[in-house]
Amino acid sequence: MGFSRFFSLFLFCLIIVSCHEEKKNANINVQLDDLADWNIREYSLSSRKIRHEIDSLRLLPLRMYADEYTRKYYASGAPFLWITRSGIDEKADTLLAYLQKASSSGLRESNFYISELQTNLRRIRQLDFDPENNINAVFGRTEFLLTKAYLRYVCGQRFGYVQPNQIFNRLEQTDTTQKAPFRRLYDIETESADQEFVHKALSLLKDGNFTDFFQDIQPDNPLYRQLTDHYLQTQNPETRRKAIVNIERSRWRTPLAAHDKYVWVNLAAATLYAVNENKPEYLDMKICIGSPKNKTPMLQSRIERVDMNPYWNIPYSIVKKEIAPRHAGDEAYFSRNRYRIFNKETGEELPPVAVTSDMLTSGRYRVRQDNGEGNSLGRLIFRFPNNYSIYLHDTNNRQAFKRTNRAISHGCIRIEKPLELAVFLLDSPEEKTVNKLREAIGLPPLNSSVPIEKKEGEQLKVGIQRFDPSIPVVIDYYTLYPKPDGGWEESPDPYGYDEILLKKLEAF
Incomplete structure (x- = not known):
């Protein structure tokens, strides 16, 4: 360093130190x-x-x-x-x-x-x-x-x-x-x-x-900006907490944004939205979701078809926990619920009185509920591949949709408007196809008020209507979400996920 540079620095320091008014x-x-x-x-x-x-x-x-x-x-x-x-x-x-x-x-x-x-x-x-x-x-x-x-x-x-x-x-x-x-x-x-x-x-x-x-x-999710603005504009502590965790959810990059037509299920709000971005229309409906003990998982898939008048093959977990220990051998129970027992290997049907609890829990037998009236799946079920045997389906218990707390199922999702959803998802909802769906569930054809009466002994019409192309479905969880017609939907936290996320965000 040159002397002049050294001296200048020294002089600068000396001036600063000697100045009592400027304590820098x-x-x-x-x-x-x-x-x-x-x-x-x-x-x-x-x-x-x-x-x-x-x-x-x-x-x-x-x-x-x-x-x-x-x-x-x-x-x-x-x-x-x-x-x-x-x-x-x-x-x-x-x-x-x-x-x-x-x-x-x-x-x-x-x-x-x-x-x-x-x-x-x-x-x-x-x-x-x-x-x-x-x-x-x-x-x-x-x-x-x-x-x-x-x-x-x-x-x-x-x-x-x-x-x-x-x-x-x-x-x-x-x-x-x-x-x-x-x-x-x-x-x-x-x-x-x-x-x-x-x-x-x-x-x-x-x-x-x-x-x-x-x-x-x-984040490229439009929700991120909306939620961030809402967080800054509100002073309500609980709403701000909800905003923080839902802002975090909006950062997660999922494939839904790449599609124009899709089904979005919000477990927290117990609501389903069917959306077609190419048309100014959407369909929303109440749903029933898994109870806190039987949480419906968050997942993504594609809806491939709707089955009409399905049988219900009761999941082994329900057979093991509820049917086997309480109702094995009870013929009246099986008759009342229209349950049948089959040997998985041979397909032979067994009378309920001949089946013990140990047999039911052995995994060698299947319990199936007959289709039609009273079937827990209702008249329509929407099938999509997943690792949980989770589906969207109709229900024989329509009163459930009047409840505030609809976290009541074993994990599958009961939907309020199954026929409307099926029609919405069709690529070209032609009258012939729509009438096929209506007939299967006992409704009159379009432009007719005469219901279809099922004759005694007549089998219910069982059928499949495929969706081509298949429709993306995402089952998600948001406790704060903008309503399509404006305002904000604040939902309860039925599975306690908000608190878990908030603790994680505060911990790092």
Whole structure:
């Protein structure tokens, strides 16, 4: 460093120190390069000491999935991302500006170490170090926390701060034994962060368009902006809590947005929406969902067909828990409910009095309910592939839709308007096809008021109507959602998922 430069710096410091009215740090805006030749211990940076500080930080517990990527990066001895010869790269200020916006969606600033980073950056830029905050410790903390906050933010905004499959699929065990597998309550294809995304994010810190990337990773779900605005506009604490968790749900990237015609089931609101984006129309209806003990899972699939006058093959779980222990051998019970028992291997029907509880729970026998009047599936059932034997179906209990709490089923979804849904989903609802559906459930044809009477002994018309193309269906869970005609729908939290999500969002 030249003498004139040294003298100017010395004179500047002397003037600042001598001025009692201006109590500013003399080292404001002094850069590390200015001190490079001084060899002053307090301002001597050591890569080894900085990495030692980082190593102590990366061993702290992981609180968000993105933290694992930060840990791996520094464990590999990779280059620093923020430290330069002049101190800390100015990109840190851009990052902090974005991090401070996160509070507008209900996230805590402490989740991104904003206060600590601001303090550290001030210390570095004013060369304000002391024995407890020596230069290498401050640089190490700043380097590590900037990367940690950066990856939390870009992964969280792009994919969600909580991974739904990790949360919901570890809530309930299939039985009471400790080693039992967990029930899968979330089976929606959801994008997630991976090493490729993280590598791109870190590479852009070095040589890419940093600000464009921040724009690209923002949620693309229109609900995100609507919910965020609603959060900022309301002062009701409970509504704000609902907004926070539903904003998080809107960050999860699912395939529904790619389709014009679809069925969206909101379990929390116990409501089904059938939507055709190409037409100014939608269909909504009440539904009954699984009880808290028999939660309906969140899933995605495609509705392939509607079956008319279906038989009900009773799930083994119901046979095991309800029918076998209470009603085995009770002929009156089986007759009253129109249940029949069949040998799975031979197809032979057995009289109820000949079947014991042990036989029913052996897995070798099937219990089936006759179709038609009184059948629990009603007259129409909508079939779509899934891992749970979950379907949308009619019901013989129409009174259930008058209830406020409709979380009452064994897991399947009972729908209020099955015929209307079937017609809505048809690609071309021709009169002949619609009449076929109406006839199957005992309604008169279109343009006729004469009901179809079933003759005694006549078999019910059993049939299938396929949907071509098949219709996407997503069974989801939102407790706060904009109504199609304006306003907001606040739903109860029948499965307690809001509280689980809120705790996860507050914990990292």
